[in-house]
Amino acid sequence: MKSPSAWGSIVRFVSIGLATLLVAGAGVAAFIATDLTASFSADAVDIGGEAPPDIAAYDGPVQILVAGTDVCEPEYADLFGERCSDGEDGARSDVLMLLNISAPPRKVTVISFPRDLMVPIPECTDANGNSTWAQSKEQINSAFNTGGLACTVATVRELTGQPIQFAASINWGGVIQMTDAIGGVDVCIGSDMYDRHTGIDWKAGPRTISGYEALQFLRTRHGVGNGSDLGRISNQQQYMSNLVKKLMSEQVLSNPGTLLRLAKVAVEAIDPSTSMADPYTLMQIALAVKDVPFEDFVFVQYPVQTDPDNENRVVPIYDDADALWAAIASGQTLTVTGGTGGSLTEAEVAAQQAENMYDGDGDGLDDATGQPMPTEIVEETPPPVDPGTEVPGALPESITGTNAAQNTCSDGTISNE
Numbered sequence: 001m002k003s004p005s006a007w008g009s010i011v012r013f014v015s016i017g018l019a020t021l022l023v024a025g026a027g028v029a030a031f032i033a034t035d036l037t038a039s040f041s042a043d044a045v046d047i048g049g050e051a052p053p054d055i056a057a058y059d060g061p062v063q064i065l066v067a068g069t070d071v072c073e074p075e076y077a078d079l080f081g082e083r084c085s086d087g088e089d090g091a092r093s094d095v096l097m098l099l100n101i102s103a104p105p106r107k108v109t110v111i112s113f114p115r116d117l118m119v120p121i122p123e124c125t126d127a128n129g130n131s132t133w134a135q136s137k138e139q140i141n142s143a144f145n146t147g148g149l150a151c152t153v154a155t156v157r158e159l160t161g162q163p164i165q166f167a168a169s170i171n172w173g174g175v176i177q178m179t180d181a182i183g184g185v186d187v188c189i190g191s192d193m194y195d196r197h198t199g200i201d202w203k204a205g206p207r208t209i210s211g212y213e214a215l216q217f218l219r220t221r222h223g224v225g226n227g228s229d230l231g232r233i234s235n236q237q238q239y240m241s242n243l244v245k246k247l248m249s250e251q252v253l254s255n256p257g258t259l260l261r262l263a264k265v266a267v268e269a270i271d272p273s274t275s276m277a278d279p280y281t282l283m284q285i286a287l288a289v290k291d292v293p294f295e296d297f298v299f300v301q302y303p304v305q306t307d308p309d310n311e312n313r314v315v316p317i318y319d320d321a322d323a324l325w326a327a328i329a330s331g332q333t334l335t336v337t338g339g340t341g342g343s344l345t346e347a348e349v350a351a352q353q354a355e356n357m358y359d360g361d362g363d364g365l366d367d368a369t370g371q372p373m374p375t376e377i378v379e380e381t382p383p384p385v386d387p388g389t390e391v392p393g394a395l396p397e398s399i400t401g402t403n404a405a406q407n408t409c410s411d412g413t414i415s416n417e
Helices: 004-021 034-041 142-160 172-181 212-219 229-247 256-269 279-288 318-330 346-355
Strands: 062-069 093-101 108-112 118-121 135-139 166-171 185-189 193-195 200-202 205-209 270-272 297-301 304-307 310-316 343-345 401-403 408-410
Touching (some): 093 142, 108 229, 118 142, 135 142, 142 166, 166 172, 172 212, 185 229, 212 229, 229 343, 229 408, 256 270, 343 346, 346 408
Parallel strands (some): 062 166
Antiparallel strands (some): 093 108, 118 135, 185 205, 193 200, 297 401, 304 310, 343 408
């Protein structure tokens, strides 16, 4: 029988792996319960390329592409309205992220790709072994429907020039079950949010989301920001940032039962690439990032601009993307200069609350509701930089994002579209 200290070390190690990889949808679940390893690797996908044979001795970057798919599972189909009732077959990557673990000293950057991003899709091989036609310009999320995870990896490799050694896909039901397994994730709703498409009708304030609510929060487009696909990426970044914090908390670290439940769900919901189906590889990935501080878990959106051929689509800003890859490769702590995207800072939320409250008698309570007046939050701002001064790790202004050390809130919208 393992000693309490030995068991604590194992739990901490496993949680680090889950916090790092579940942030994008993949985990070290097979390491927790080796009897589930066969299940985890049964549907592994060959994505080609070469993976490091020994990550522990590897001093280069490690990249994991994760696709959250919108396949209509029978047990959840009734929750998704038109998507699962219109008879449309196939699955698309509803969420697509590339997790980059830098060369030592390790830093983690998660790059989100908008599903409306128009890119070339190379020739692929579909699930039946048939070759598909290359496409010069198509939505990036259609690559999964064209040729599955391998085609999605090939598409992102061509777009970014990055090698991408590992990949995984996770379905809607998996998100629901994994969020339930850890008792939910805390998020902040900065202003009231309503979206008839996802069924969201939430008031502003802190909220613990679990089960279907987690998927509503991740999928809503009309209920956040300007109603675009770009706005919902900020929700996804807030969720992932808070997921990292939850998984690293004592609430999870000290509860082996919670970790085991999460492991069982993960191996059932995640389809990995053959390169990451081995528990030893997953263990090494986890160990590679075990000491990364929250401020070096950075979540950014791939730089885009409106497609001149279709205002409802976006196209890459290649020069800014090159700057992103160069900044990541430099090993510097990344500085996001383009803001938080569709999220609100704590100071912005406090300012919004103050605008709608009034304390005429000076008792510190809002006269209409009796609620305490919001406390002013003063955010630290970096000192001004002289024009032309190069800031190490600074990203172009077209790139929005946040890091796990920051607290943000959703910029909710009331939408009847």
